[in-house]
Amino acid sequence: MAEKSVKTKTKKTGKKFIPDIVAFACNWCSYAGADTAGVNRMQYSPNFRVIRTMCSGRVTPGFVLRALKLGADGVLVSGCHFGDCHYIFGNYKAVEQFEKTKKLVKTLGFDERRIRLEWVSAAEGNRWAEVIDEFVAQITELGPSPLNNNHKS
Amino acid sequence: MEMAVTELKKNKALLCLECGKCTAVCPISAYDREFSPRRMLAEGIFYGGGDLISDKRLWSCLTCLLCSERCPVDVRYSEYMKGVREIAQKQGNWGEPSHGSALLHIMEMMTAPKLNQNRTGWINGNIKTAEKSDVLFFTGCLPYYEDFFAKDFDFHPISIAVDTVRILNHLKIKPAVLPNERCCGHDLYWLGKIDEFNKLRELNLKEFERSEAKTIVTACAECAYTLKELYVKKLGLNSIEVKHISELVAENIDRFKFKDQNLKITYQDPCRLGRHLNIYDSPRDAMKAVPGMDLNEMPHNKRGSICCGTTNWMNCGASSSRIQKARLTEAKNTGADTLVTACPKCQIHFRCSQCGKGKDKEKTDIKLKDFTNIIASAIDG
Ligand code: SF4
Ligand code: SF4
Ligand code: SF4
Ligand code: FES
Numbered sequence: 001m002a003e004k005s006v007k008t009k010t011k012k013t014g015k016k017f018i019p020d021i022v023a024f025a026c027n028w029c030s031y032a033g034a035d036t037a038g039v040n041r042m043q044y045s046p047n048f049r050v051i052r053t054m055c056s057g058r059v060t061p062g063f064v065l066r067a068l069k070l071g072a073d074g075v076l077v078s079g080c081h082f083g084d085c086h087y088i089f090g091n092y093k094a095v096e097q098f099e100k101t102k103k104l105v106k107t108l109g110f111d112e113r114r115i116r117l118e119w120v121s122a123a124e125g126n127r128w129a130e131v132i133d134e135f136v137a138q139i140t141e142l143g144p145s146p147l148n149n150n151h152k153s
Numbered sequence: 154m155e156m157a158v159t160e161l162k163k164n165k166a167l168l169c170l171e172c173g174k175c176t177a178v179c180p181i182s183a184y185d186r187e188f189s190p191r192r193m194l195a196e197g198i199f200y201g202g203g204d205l206i207s208d209k210r211l212w213s214c215l216t217c218l219l220c221s222e223r224c225p226v227d228v229r230y231s232e233y234m235k236g237v238r239e240i241a242q243k244q245g246n247w248g249e250p251s252h253g254s255a256l257l258h259i260m261e262m263m264t265a266p267k268l269n270q271n272r273t274g275w276i277n278g279n280i281k282t283a284e285k286s287d288v289l290f291f292t293g294c295l296p297y298y299e300d301f302f303a304k305d306f307d308f309h310p311i312s313i314a315v316d317t318v319r320i321l322n323h324l325k326i327k328p329a330v331l332p333n334e335r336c337c338g339h340d341l342y343w344l345g346k347i348d349e350f351n352k353l354r355e356l357n358l359k360e361f362e363r364s365e366a367k368t369i370v371t372a373c374a375e376c377a378y379t380l381k382e383l384y385v386k387k388l389g390l391n392s393i394e395v396k397h398i399s400e401l402v403a404e405n406i407d408r409f410k411f412k413d414q415n416l417k418i419t420y421q422d423p424c425r426l427g428r429h430l431n432i433y434d435s436p437r438d439a440m441k442a443v444p445g446m447d448l449n450e451m452p453h454n455k456r457g458s459i460c461c462g463t464t465n466w467m468n469c470g471a472s473s474s475r476i477q478k479a480r481l482t483e484a485k486n487t488g489a490d491t492l493v494t495a496c497p498k499c500q501i502h503f504r505c506s507q508c509g510k511g512k513d514k515e516k517t518d519i520k521l522k523d524f525t526n527i528i529a530s531a532i533d534g
Contacts, residue, residue, distance in 0.1 A: 061301070062253025069262050103300035104255070108262060109270040146267040 019073040019139040020148065021048035023132070024063060026056045026090070029080035029121045036125030044129035045136040048076070055079065056117075057090030061101040064115055068105070071148040074114045074139035078131070081119045091119070111142055160236035161197055164229040169194045175220035175230060180459050181213050184472035188213055190220050190230050197237065206241045212248025213468040216343050217460035218428035231343075238345030248344075251469040252301070256340075259297055263335040264352040272296045273332050275311045280318040283327040289366035290318060290328035291380065293373040294336055298497060306504040308521070310497050316529035317372040317398050323532050324405055328370065331360050337379040339425075340465040354384060361393060372398045372525050374423035374496035378430055397426060399495055399524055403435035406442045410533040413445040418527070419489035420448060421480070421503075422458035423496035436495050436524050443531045449487040451480075459483075461499040462506070469502075477506035481517035495524040 025031040031052045037044065053059055056079025067075045077098060079091040098117045106112050116135055120128045144150075161167050175190040176182045182189055188210050196205045205211060216231035224230070250257050262268060275296060276282055282290070298310035321328050338353035361369070371377050377397040385395055402409070418440065426432045433455045440446050453459045462476035463469040481503060484492040494500050500521050507517055 060253040060255065062255040062258060065255055065258040065262070069258050100301060100304070104259065104297060107270065107272050107274075107296050107300055108259065109268055109272075146269065147262065147265050 017140060017144055018047050019136060019144070020071065020150070021074045021076060021132075021136065021139060022067040022072045023048045023050045023076040023078060024053050024056070024059045025050050025120075026079040026086075027052055027054050028086040029084060029119075030056070030078035030128070032122035033078075033120040033124050033128040036122060037128045038125075040125050042125060042129045044133050047136060048132055055085065055087050055090035055094075057085070057087065057093035057097070059094060060097050061104055064101045065104065068108075068110065068114070068145065068147060071145065071150065073142070073145045073148055074116070074135060076116050076118065076131070076135055078118045078120050078128075081121055084121060110145070113138055113142060114145065160233055160240075164233040164236065165226065166194055166197060166228055166230075166233050168226040169198065169228050170226060171195060172225060174223045174225065175228075178219050178223050180217070180219065180462070180476045181215065181472050184475040185210070185213065188472070190214070194228065194230070194233065197233070205237060206244060207246050209248060209468070211237060211241055211246070212344075213470075213472070215424070215460045215462070215464045217424040217464070219424075219457075219460070222428060222456055235343055235345055238343075239347055240345070242345045248468045249470070251463070251466050254466075255301065256294070256297070256466045257344075259294070260336045260338070260341055260353075261346075261349055264349050264356070266356060268333075270333050272334070273330055275299070275314055276318075276330065277315070280315060281322050281327045282318060282330050284329065285365060286327055286329040287367045288321065288326050288328045289361065289364055289369045290314070290321065290330050291337070291369050291371040291376055292330060292334060293371060293376040293497070295373070295497060298501060302501055302504075306501065306508070308500070308504060310501070313372050313497055313523045313525050316523070316525040317370070319529045319532070320398060320402060320525060321370065324401070324408060329364055329366060331364060334360060337376045338383070339375040339379040340467075342379065342383060344465050344467060350383075358384065367393060369393055369395045370398055370401055371395070372495075372497070372523070374426035374430075375498065377432075378425035381430065397430075397432060397435070397495070399426075399436035399439055400432065402439040402528055406439060409442070409528075411443045411531040412533045414443050414531050415445040416491060416527075417447045417449060417489045418491045418493050418522075419451055419484050419487045420454075421451075421461065421484070421492055421494040421499055422455060423494060423499050424458070424460045424464075426495055427455060427458055436493075440493065440524070440527060443528070446527075446531075447489075449489045451483045451487055453483065461494075461496075461502045463498075463502045473502070474506060477503055478511075478513060478517055481506060481519060482513070485516060485519045489519070491520040491522050491527075493522050493524055493527055497523065
């Protein structure tokens with residue numbers, strides 16, 4: 001019983017649904033990548049909040065679940081490309097953790113597309129912008145999370 | 154002050170003689186010299202709970218009731234802990250949850266009425282369930298434990314659910330399984346999160362009512378305790394009866410035909426099933442009815458049984474690990490080759506303890522099985 005699709009306009013206010021997205025970015029690549037996007041003054045969706053972690057391998061299921069519990073509509077986990085992790089194998093650990101998270105999130109009844117794992121290097125500002133834009137579009141299509149109390153649908 | 158008056162009175166804590174018997178038997182105190190139930194009571198009585206509220210050790214108590222077993226004046230220490238936690242938690246104090254809080258987050262997420270879970274994927278073609286039935290199988294958190302632990306610990310918590318339904322099918326029962334059942338709320342209750350517990354209870358009771366079931370069967374000692382005591386008894390419901398699967402098997406033992414098993418086992422009394430619910434004989438009687446099943450008791454058994462070392466996914470640390478190692482060694486020393494438990498969580502914690510490369514690995518190396526696995530695999534046909 002996955003989520004039912006919800007209209008992206010909230011009934012009460014008639015306002016357009018603007019998703020709340022939490023992005024976990026590793027210090028050494030993805031966070032720097034987001035910085036690069038900023039320094040280059042790229043235009044991309046502003047409706048996400050970055051949380052910097054030392055490595056993507058640190059992002060255990062608890063992190064993602066907590067974000068969803070608090071009402072995030074989508075959660076992005078981003079780290080260095082394979083072979084580039086500052087801690088050598090951290091992003092392999094991230095993959096393992098993410099697989100577990102995905103199973104739990106599915107059992108909880110969320111659409112699994114609400115969570116996403118990506119690799120963005122420090123140089124790839126444009127890729128960061130693309131990833132965010134794509135993810136925002138995806139979540140906008142999915143509508144508000146069933147746990148997001150700010151959007152009464 | 155608030156605490157001194159209500160919590161202390163409610164749980165007979167004011168009667169405490171400060172004899173220290175509780176600290177002497179407490180499994181946590183055995184390994185953590187700073188943890189003393191006697192002192193925590195004295196703090197509550199004489200100092201209004203001041204330091205206790207912010208003490209990290211407040212969250213270490215397993216609420217296993219072993220101390221109440223010995224207390225000469227019957228202080229309800231576990232309940233006292235729960236009460237103090239309720240106050241502490243409201244003031245922003247919290248323990249150290251294990252597994253990055255993941256499991257506690259899942260429980261709290263289930264309090265959201267709009268959540269529409271996808272939790273029945275384990276029901277396969279070999280077992281029979283029904284849309285509506287007089288009997289409801291309450292799965293508990295098994296689907297989540299499967300997602301979380303199956304890969305790391307090389308066992309399938311969900312096999313407990315599958316085997317329970319197999320046992321029920323053998324008794325010609327096709328149980329209903331709720332697609333959007335919530336966590337029973339056991340852990341949140343004992344951690345003092347009473348508002349969240351009430352939400353879960355309300356949502357579950359609505360589902361129970363809709364299902365029109367008369368009997369609820371569970372394979373988890375904690376669910377059994379929670380549903381029996383905190384749902385049915387506390388609210389005075391007389392329309393539903395709750396049974397742990399071991400009770401159902403023991404009551405209907407004549408209707409089973411078992412294959413010879415040739416197995417040497419020992420049994421871990423889960424504290425919720427044992428000291429909390431006084432169910433000691435059903436699982437034993439049921440297993441003893443299987444031919445070739447040789448049950449060896451551990452020195453600490455029944456009322457004196459020792460907990461698996463962690464409760465509520467909270468404050469799991471060195472003492473937990475040492476309790477587990479000691480308990481597994483005790484089990485192994487009985488000469489049994491399998492340790493049977495009747496609570497999925499006991500097994501998870503024990504398996505966790507067996508991971509890794511400690512030098513005493515051999516001493517704790519014993520197979521672990523759930524009660525339902527043992528019965529289901531002994532069923533003939
Ligand atoms: S309930 Fe168990 S863990 Fe808690 S103080 Fe008593 S014996 Fe110790
Ligand atoms: S055993 Fe009972 S009377 Fe003795 S110190 Fe503990 S709570 Fe107090
Ligand atoms: S003993 Fe239990 S609570 Fe502690 S880490 Fe292992 S599985 Fe988690
Ligand atoms: S430091 Fe970037 S993924 Fe490990």
